[in-house]
Amino acid sequence: MKVKSYFFRCVQYVFLVTAFVLAVFPFYWMVVGTTNSAVDIIKGKITFGDQLIPNLKKLFADYDVGRIFWNSCKVSILTLIGQLLISSMAAYGFEFFASKARERVYRAVLLTMMVPFAALMIPLFRLIVRFHLLDTHTGLILTSLASVFLIFFFRQSYKSFPKEIIQAARVDGAGEFRIFWSIVAPAMKATYAAAAIYSFMTSWNNYMWPLIVLQSNNQKTMQLFVSSLASAYFPEYGVVMNAILISTLPMIVIFFSLQNYFVRGITGSVKQ
Amino acid sequence: MMTEKPIKMPNYGRPRWTLSRYHRYGWFFISFAVLVLALFMLYPIISSLIMSTYSSRGMIQRFVGLGNYQRLLKDRVFLQALKNTLIFFIVQVPIMLLLALLIATLLNNKDIKFRGLFRTGIFLPAVTSLVTYSTLFKMMFSLEGLVNKFLLNIKLISTPIPWLVDPFWAKITVMIAMTWRWTGYNMIFYLSGLQNIPDELYEAAKIDGANAYQQFARITVPLLKPIILFTAITSTIGTLQLFDEPTNFASGGVTAATIGPGNSLLTIAVYIYNLCFKYMPNFGYAATIAYVIVIIVAILSFVQFKLAGERR
Numbered sequence: 001m002k003v004k005s006y007f008f009r010c011v012q013y014v015f016l017v018t019a020f021v022l023a024v025f026p027f028y029w030m031v032v033g034t035t036n037s038a039v040d041i042i043k044g045k046i047t048f049g050d051q052l053i054p055n056l057k058k059l060f061a062d063y064d065v066g067r068i069f070w071n072s073c074k075v076s077i078l079t080l081i082g083q084l085l086i087s088s089m090a091a092y093g094f095e096f097f098a099s100k101a102r103e104r105v106y107r108a109v110l111l112t113m114m115v116p117f118a119a120l121m122i123p124l125f126r127l128i129v130r131f132h133l134l135d136t137h138t139g140l141i142l143t144s145l146a147s148v149f150l151i152f153f154f155r156q157s158y159k160s161f162p163k164e165i166i167q168a169a170r171v172d173g174a175g176e177f178r179i180f181w182s183i184v185a186p187a188m189k190a191t192y193a194a195a196a197i198y199s200f201m202t203s204w205n206n207y208m209w210p211l212i213v214l215q216s217n218n219q220k221t222m223q224l225f226v227s228s229l230a231s232a233y234f235p236e237y238g239v240v241m242n243a244i245l246i247s248t249l250p251m252i253v254i255f256f257s258l259q260n261y262f263v264r265g266i267t268g269s270v271k272q
Numbered sequence: 273m274m275t276e277k278p279i280k281m282p283n284y285g286r287p288r289w290t291l292s293r294y295h296r297y298g299w300f301f302i303s304f305a306v307l308v309l310a311l312f313m314l315y316p317i318i319s320s321l322i323m324s325t326y327s328s329r330g331m332i333q334r335f336v337g338l339g340n341y342q343r344l345l346k347d348r349v350f351l352q353a354l355k356n357t358l359i360f361f362i363v364q365v366p367i368m369l370l371l372a373l374l375i376a377t378l379l380n381n382k383d384i385k386f387r388g389l390f391r392t393g394i395f396l397p398a399v400t401s402l403v404t405y406s407t408l409f410k411m412m413f414s415l416e417g418l419v420n421k422f423l424l425n426i427k428l429i430s431t432p433i434p435w436l437v438d439p440f441w442a443k444i445t446v447m448i449a450m451t452w453r454w455t456g457y458n459m460i461f462y463l464s465g466l467q468n469i470p471d472e473l474y475e476a477a478k479i480d481g482a483n484a485y486q487q488f489a490r491i492t493v494p495l496l497k498p499i500i501l502f503t504a505i506t507s508t509i510g511t512l513q514l515f516d517e518p519t520n521f522a523s524g525g526v527t528a529a530t531i532g533p534g535n536s537l538l539t540i541a542v543y544i545y546n547l548c549f550k551y552m553p554n555f556g557y558a559a560t561i562a563y564v565i566v567i568i569v570a571i572l573s574f575v576q577f578k579l580a581g582e583r584r
Contacts, residue, residue, distance in 0.1 A: 008484075012378055019375055020393040023456060026408055027396065029418065033411070041411055044418030086304045093301025102298055105306065112313050114505075116513045116569060118541050119562040122323065122548060122555050123316035146308035176297045205401035207516045208541075211526065212549065223403045230407040231525025237411055244404045251399040259392070267464040 030248070033241035041237040055238040062239075063225070064218065069246065072222040075137050075210075076203040082145045083199045084192060091154030092180055096166060106155075113148045117208070125212055135215045143213075144203060150195050153265075157191040158184075194265035197258060201251060222247040324563050326556035333556070340560035350561060352535060353543040356443070360539070361511045361572075364447045369503060372455045376462035377492055391463065395456035402453070402516035409449040410436065410521050436521065439536035446517050446537060454510075458503045465499040466492070501580045508572050512565050515541040526550075540565055 033041050034056075036049040059065060094106045124143055133139030161184060169179045185192070207223045214220055220228075226247050230240045255262050327336045344350055375394060379387050397405065412418045413435035420432040435445045469491065477487050493500070518537035519526045526545070531538045540561060547558040 009383075012381075012384065016375070016378055016384070016390050019455075020390050023394045023397055023452065026405075026412065026452070029412065030408060042414045043416050044412070044414075044421040046418065086308060090302045090305030093298050097294060097298030097301060099295060099298060102302060105302065109305075109309060112309070112317070114509070114569060114573065115313075115317055116509055116562070116565050118513050118515075118544050119320055119559075119566050120313065120316035121544070122559050122562065123319035124312060125548070126319075126555070127312075127315070143312050146305055146312060148309070148313075151305060180301075201399070205403075207401070207403050208545075212545075223401055226401075226407060227403045227520055227525055230410070230520065231523070231527075233524075240407065240411075244407060248400055248404050251401075252396075255396070255399045263395075263460055263464075267461055 030241060030245055033238070034245050036238055036241070038235070038237040038239075041241060051238050052242075055236075055242050058236065059239045059242050063229075065225075065243070065246065067218060068220055068222055068225045071137065071220060072204060072247075075140055075221060076200050078137075078141050079144050079203045080196055080199045082141065083147045083150055084195055086145055087147050087150035088154045088185065088188075088192070088195070089180070090151050091158055092184065094151070095155050095158040096163070096184075109148055110152060113152075121209070121212065124209075128213060134213065135219055137214075137219065140210055140213045144206075144209070147199065147202075150199065153195055153198070154188075154191065157188060161187065190261065190264070193258065193261040196265075197254060197262050198265035200254070204251065320559040320562055323556050323559040328554050328556045329552055336556070340557050343557065344560065344564065349535075349538070350540075350543060353538045353540045354564075356536065357512060357514060357539045357541075359443060360447065360450075360514055361508065364450055365504070365507045365511055367447075368451045368455050369458060369500070369507065371451065372458035372503070373462050373492075373496075373500070375455070376459045376466060377488060379459075379463060380466040391459075395460055397453050397455075398457035398460075400453065403520050405449060405453050406446075406517045406520035409445065409452070413445045436523075437533055439532070439534040442521070442532045442536045446521055449521075450517060454507070458507070461499050461503050462496060465496045469495050497580050501576060504576050505573050508576070509569055512569055512572075513541045514539040515545065518542050519545075 029046065032046060032048055035052040036045050037051045040049055040051075094102055128134050128139045128143065131139070133142065165183065166179055169183055174183070205223065206221075207227065210221050210224055211227075214224065222243075226240070226243050229235065229243055324340055325335060325337055326333050327340060328334075378384060379391055384390075400408075413420075415432055415434065415437065419435065420429075423429045424432065433441055435441050473491055473495075474487055477491060482490065518531050518539050519542060522528045522531045522537055527550070531542050544558045544561050547554050547561070
């Protein structure tokens with residue numbers, strides 16, 4: 001019995017270690033790849049080389065990486081601000097001003113979460129063309145402003161906010177916007193942080209919609225850049241690796257510095 | 273708003289003007305979201321439904337009613353895209369979810385050391401974007417590349433596997449990559465669900481002589497059902513819209529003539545994109561195909577709800 005359970009435990013560790021190594025190794029290889037030449041990468045070299053400086057030089061000489069990186073930052077941050085404002089307000093209305101009619105609206109809103117983006121894409125594209133917003137960041141941001149998931153996420157968190165505090169604030173004569181802005185929102189900092197990470201990650205990593213909306217080179221985001229770089233006829237893999245690392249780094253930094261919020265932002269939706 | 277006197281005690285139901293004020297604020301708070309959703313969600317949903325009854329070639333449009341839907345059945349490219357997409361769904365999603373559940377169950381065991389490290393490491397792939405991990409895996413799975421070299425070295429294979437050159441292996445490669453990217457992500461959901469299951473339940477099961485498998489099948493799975501359902505449905509929606517991976521795995525990217533060897537990576541979403549932006553645009557037909565995704569998602573979600581035995 002003892003031997004059997006010891007053996008069982010060993011199998012578990014072997015399994016977990018394998019999963020861990022498989023999950024982390026590509027990150028290691030990504031970092032190693034930034035220092036190797038295209039040939040070495042495609043032949044699977046797993047040790048550091050001496051091509052980091054040439055790779056970086058080529059990347060920054062041939063492409064306006066600074067601008068592309070800035071484009072991604074700008075789009076992601078503006079989308080984040082808009083999404084957080086709009087969805088936290090909406091969730092506040094749904095939760096603290098509950099009524100039959102608004103509950104029905106809420107149900108309908110949730111239902112749209114099931115509609116795949118592919119079904120919205122074509123009319124959205126035509127809308128953008130009609131408003132002359134093609135190839136602009138405004139068009140990209142505007143169409144991403146509403147996030148059903150975030151409305152749901154905020155409302156779930158508001159549920160645990162004591163309603164008596166709001167009553168008390170009203171008795172003290174605080175206006176409804178002041179209650180929202182200086183009482184409820186500050187108390188929900190953790191929720192906002194988690195939502196911000198979720199929102200930032202979604203727009204930073206978005207590919208299909210920017211691909212359709214943005215067309216000229218100086219409007220491109222990091223994802224579009226990496227994709228076009230890697231699908232060239234003779235990709236410079238060393239340069240590609242550096243671009244990949246630059247586009248992934250912000251997410252890794254955010255993940256490690258705000259891990260708890262990060263996980264909350266992802267799982268918050270299923271907690272009862 | 274400023275001119276009105278601060279209300280003393282807005283007990284929701286009481287004086288009539290308070291109630292109307294209550295509703296006014298209620299509608300105001302949700303108004304921005306409703307406006308944006310109506311414009312960028314509701315309008316597109318309806319518009320593409322109407323669009324799907326038209327056939328267009330460039331600028332010329334004509335009403336075809338259900339003609340587009342009939343055309344689908346004879347469209348070989350569509351049928352191939354449908355087949356490819358369903359293969360991804362049927363093979364990849366169950367393996368990934370099972371793997372995620374298995375890892376989560378192991379990591380929920382307090383006797384396992386370094387749980388935090390394992391959890392962080394296995395979750396890490398979920399921070400990468402779909403474009404970057406596809407590109408990274410494309411490089412790893414090249415003919416003379418890392419993976420083949422490793423498999424040859426440990427003598428598992430004697431000739432390199434044509435990962436991205438052969439239609440069959442190309443699908444396998446993308447599935448491996450997808451599993452890498454999403455297993456940790458789904459695991460996090462299961463872990464947070466498992467934390468809500470009291471340890472006493474397992475203790476009691478052990479006393480009654482239940483083995484590890486029985487505990488897993490009789491306690492873990494039934495109690496995690498809502499979360500498993502949630503991950504299954506989100507994975508379904510995600511897989512049916514597969515776009516970033518196939519286009520970035522294919523040599524030549526979105527502009528390539530075939531997506532993957534022999535169009536083996538052509539998915540429904542890629543076909544929709546092609547119909548709109550690569551060939552002479554036929555938005556009506558593309559909208560029809562988009563609605564096919566909606567219908568399949570609805571059917572599959574319904575089946576999954578039924579399988580889980582949930583009412584709602």
